[in-house]
Amino acid sequence: MSDEKVTTDIITLTRHVLDEQRKHKEASGELTLLLNAVQLGCKFVATNVRKARLLNLQVSFKIGLAGASNVQGEEQKKLDVISNEIFINALRSSGRVAVMVSEEDEQAIIVEEGLRGRYCVVFDPLDGSSNIDAGVNVGTIFGIYRIRPDSTGSIEDALRPGKEMVVAGYCMYGSSANMVLSLGNGVNGYTLDNAIGEFILTHPNIKIPSRGKIYSVNEGNSMYWDEVCTEYFNSMKFPPPGKSPYSARYIGSMVADVHRTLLYGGIFAYPADKKSKNGKLRLLYECFPMAYLVEQAGGKAVNGTGRILDIVPDNIHARAPIFLGSKDDVEDWEKINKKYS
Numbered sequence: 502m503s504d505e506k507v508t509t510d511i512i513t514l515t516r517h518v519l520d521e522q523r524k525h526k527e528a529s530g531e532l533t534l535l536l537n538a539v540q541l542g543c544k545f546v547a548t549n550v551r552k553a554r555l556l557n558l559q560v561s562f563k564i565g566l567a568g569a570s571n572v573q574g575e576e577q578k579k580l581d582v583i584s585n586e587i588f589i590n591a592l593r594s595s596g597r598v599a600v601m602v603s604e605e606d607e608q609a610i611i612v613e614e615g616l617r618g619r620y621c622v623v624f625d626p627l628d629g630s631s632n633i634d635a636g637v638n639v640g641t642i643f644g645i646y647r648i649r650p651d652s653t654g655s656i657e658d659a660l661r662p663g664k665e666m667v668v669a670g671y672c673m674y675g676s677s678a679n680m681v682l683s684l685g686n687g688v689n690g691y692t693l694d695n696a697i698g699e700f701i702l703t704h705p706n707i708k709i710p711s712r713g714k715i716y717s718v719n720e721g722n723s724m725y726w727d728e729v730c731t732e733y734f735n736s737m738k739f740p741p742p743g744k745s746p747y748s749a750r751y752i753g754s755m756v757a758d759v760h761r762t763l764l765y766g767g768i769f770a771y772p773a774d775k776k777s778k779n780g781k782l783r784l785l786y787e788c789f790p791m792a793y794l795v796e797q798a799g800g801k802a803v804n805g806t807g808r809i810l811d812i813v814p815d816n817i818h819a820r821a822p823i824f825l826g827s828k829d830d831v832e833d834w835e836k837i838n839k840k841y842s
């Protein structure tokens with residue numbers, strides 16, 4: 502035997518969720534089974550993202566191009582299409598899901614009767630996939646509602662404010678796969694240990710700093726901004742004497758930009774502007790889960806008129822402007838917004 506110490510008592514995501522549920526409420530095990538399906542989906546997508554990246558280094562075609570053929574001359578499916586199929590299959594076969602809403606599908610998916618459970622899952626299977634060829638981190642974003650007591654599963658179960666979600670999370674596929682999850686009592690981060698195929702608790706109780714030093718927005722849109730955004734982001738770049746300006750960081754992949762914001766603080770924004778009247782990001786499976794995580798970590802997430810999580814979506818692919826991150830930074834934006842409204 503070598504002298505290397507082996508940790509024999511690790512906290513896996515499943516163990517942690519069961520422990521937390523026991524502390525806070527009755528654990529029925531239903532949600533744990535559903536989360537196992539989510540974990541399976543994330544592990545499977547992580548493997549495919551890694552494979553596709555490797556393939557991209559080996560051959561000269563772009564992995565993001567549908568219709569390109571691989572070395573065997575077979576048709577390549579786009580990675581976001583594959584990821585969507587992976588999630589739909591994992592969720593459906595768990596027997597715990599009644600309704601699914603995916604960014605990739607125009608219509609909500611109602612699970613057939615024999616397999617139908619009591620949850621509604623909204624997800625973006627592979628967000629940020631447009632810049633995947635550059636090796637940028639991408640991720641899966643998801644939110645889970647319990648279906649309404651009188652429902653057997655319909656689109657109405659998804660058209661509810663984000664504050665009614667019972668779980669929100671994302672998995673970021675980078676040098677490792679990182680799952681960040683909230684069941685409504687704080688936020689925890691888990692890292693996939695490829696050797697044993699389990700997510701291990703590595704970032705317990707994530708708290709977002711109350712003020713950060715970073716702003717994150719697509720400044721290429723600044724010619725379309727209104728006076729609120731112009732004044733706010735100028736105030737970060739040209740602070741009063743004695744204060745340092747903020748740093749700019751914008752990856753263009755929401756999971757990566759929000760992950761950094763959760764860990765380091767600051768503000769991430771995708772505002773409405775003259776070109777995109779409702780912003781770009783989708784409420785159900787982009788804004789809601791991220792707003793939920795940020796609030797659970799002690800931060801704020803607003804859209805311009807109020808809290809993101811209070812919005813009642815009028816369609817499953819509705820968009821909303823979003824400003825999220827450190828409490829003080831978001832409140833500074835709200836102050837300027839109030840001045841102009």
Ligand code: AHM
Pocket residue numbers: 604625627628629630631719753754755756758771781
């Ligand atoms: P997608 O769902 O088509 O991948 O688009 C969402 C992505 C987010 O990850 C990111 O925050 C945003 O689009 C970036 O948009 P832009 O390139 O306009 O700055």
Ligand code: MG
Pocket residue numbers: 604625627628629787
């Ligand atoms: Mg997306």
